[in-house]
Amino acid sequence: MTAAETPFEPKIVAFCCRHCAYAAADLAGTSRLAYPPSLNIVELPCTGRVDVLELLRTFEDGVDGLLVAGCLPGRCHYLAGNLHARQRVDYAQRWLEDIGLEGERLRMINLSAAMGAQFAELATEMAETIKSLGPSPLGTRRAAGEIPTTGCAACGDPAPLLAESAHDRGDGR
Amino acid sequence: MIVAKQKPLSELTAMLDGYRNVLAVGCGTCVTVCFAGGVKEVGILASALRMARRLDGQPMSVAETTVQRQCEAEYIAPLAEGLDEFDAILSLGCGVGVQTLAERFPDKRVLPALDTTFMGLPTEQGVWEERCQGCGHCVLDITGGICPVSRCAKQLMNGPCGGSQGGMCEVDSDTPCAWQLIWERLDRQGLADRLLEIQPPRDWSTSRDGGPRRIVRDDLRLPPPEDV
Numbered sequence: 001m002t003a004a005e006t007p008f009e010p011k012i013v014a015f016c017c018r019h020c021a022y023a024a025a026d027l028a029g030t031s032r033l034a035y036p037p038s039l040n041i042v043e044l045p046c047t048g049r050v051d052v053l054e055l056l057r058t059f060e061d062g063v064d065g066l067l068v069a070g071c072l073p074g075r076c077h078y079l080a081g082n083l084h085a086r087q088r089v090d091y092a093q094r095w096l097e098d099i100g101l102e103g104e105r106l107r108m109i110n111l112s113a114a115m116g117a118q119f120a121e122l123a124t125e126m127a128e129t130i131k132s133l134g135p136s137p138l139g140t141r142r143a144a145g146e147i148p149t150t151g152c153a154a155c156g157d158p159a160p161l162l163a164e165s166a167h168d169r170g171d172g173r
Numbered sequence: 174m175i176v177a178k179q180k181p182l183s184e185l186t187a188m189l190d191g192y193r194n195v196l197a198v199g200c201g202t203c204v205t206v207c208f209a210g211g212v213k214e215v216g217i218l219a220s221a222l223r224m225a226r227r228l229d230g231q232p233m234s235v236a237e238t239t240v241q242r243q244c245e246a247e248y249i250a251p252l253a254e255g256l257d258e259f260d261a262i263l264s265l266g267c268g269v270g271v272q273t274l275a276e277r278f279p280d281k282r283v284l285p286a287l288d289t290t291f292m293g294l295p296t297e298q299g300v301w302e303e304r305c306q307g308c309g310h311c312v313l314d315i316t317g318g319i320c321p322v323s324r325c326a327k328q329l330m331n332g333p334c335g336g337s338q339g340g341m342c343e344v345d346s347d348t349p350c351a352w353q354l355i356w357e358r359l360d361r362q363g364l365a366d367r368l369l370e371i372q373p374p375r376d377w378s379t380s381r382d383g384g385p386r387r388i389v390r391d392d393l394r395l396p397p398p399e400d401v
Contacts, residue, residue: 098182100228
């Protein structure tokens with residue numbers, strides 16, 4: 001099979017709260033429930049940690065889809081972190097649509113730690129949605145060598161921060 | 174604080190058409206506090222602009238920085254170093270910040286990313302309301318600390334008018350009538366009788382009617398070099 005014939009496997013990042021969705025993903029695994037292998041799970045202390053800036057930069061880095069998975073409404077260990085996350089996801093979706101990306105590439109789901117089957121089901125559903133949308137048009141940035149020439153020559157970052165930043169400290173972003 | 178909001182992305186992409194290397198400059202004071210132009214907002218807007226331009230097939234580099242105070246020359250002076258590589262500066266400061274940058278770097282295109290809206294305060298998280306128009310002659314001593322210039326649609330000095338309905342303004346049913354608020358405040362303080370005194374017409378020359386305003390404090394100015 002040539003590269004052109006390789007089926008599109010969407011690259012999806014899932015920001016998962018450690019108290020619910022992360023444990024649910026773990027439960028799905030120990031229960032032998034399959035979910036897309038291209039799902040990259042990032043454990044968070046709470047989805048309230050998610051910021052619009054991180055959501056956008058994840059898309060800028062070329063991800064095809066992004067899942068934010070928090071606790072059920074009313075069950076957040078920090079009271080309202082999942083509700084704040086929902087507001088930020090809604091806000092980031094409007095940004096994506098203004099930018100020209102489909103808002104469906106970003107989705108928030110709410111789960112409890114016992115909902116392993118639902119996690120697998122929703123992750124599969126997300127992967128199917130992204131497959132129907134196709135790869136992110138931003139995903140080929142680095143592969144196509146289209147990094148702007150004004151970026152950092154050392155790391156290829158197209159937008160090195162001038163102020164004190166991770167870039168200046170040399171540990172990347 | 175000065176309250177501002179970001180311009181729509183479509184307006185900014187049109188404004189930046191043709192530029193390929195832009196420096197986005199935030200401000201660490203008022204527009205940081207009203208979440209329009211601080212470090213985080215600079216990051217979000219820069220990321221959005223880079224993505225939008227890439228999808229348009231015209232990639233643009235947007236570097237990011239935020240100065241502590243964009244409205245004073247001393248704070249923006251360090252930007253001079255390295256500015257040559259940029260086609261334009263996109264300011265996420267208020268209108269004063271934009272103009273300070275433009276005055277300090279007259280050869281560089283300086284573009285506004287925000288619409289500066291008013292001087293006001295947050296009444297709850299995520300909500301800001303106007304409280305001052307900088308009219309140049311404060312009357313808050315007469316009106317119980319409630320400004321009729323910024324909060325009354327007609328800027329009345331002897332209100333309320335007939336459009337005050339159930340304590341709300343006829344212009345917008347969600348806006349309280351400023352003069353109702355003034356009356357209630359002074360009544361609470363036992364000073365309602367003061368409203369019987371008719372205020373004379375205002376001298377608006379202290380406000381925008383007098384043209385651009387200027388304050389000079391001779392006690393603060395630097396002595397002429399020949400005297401030093």
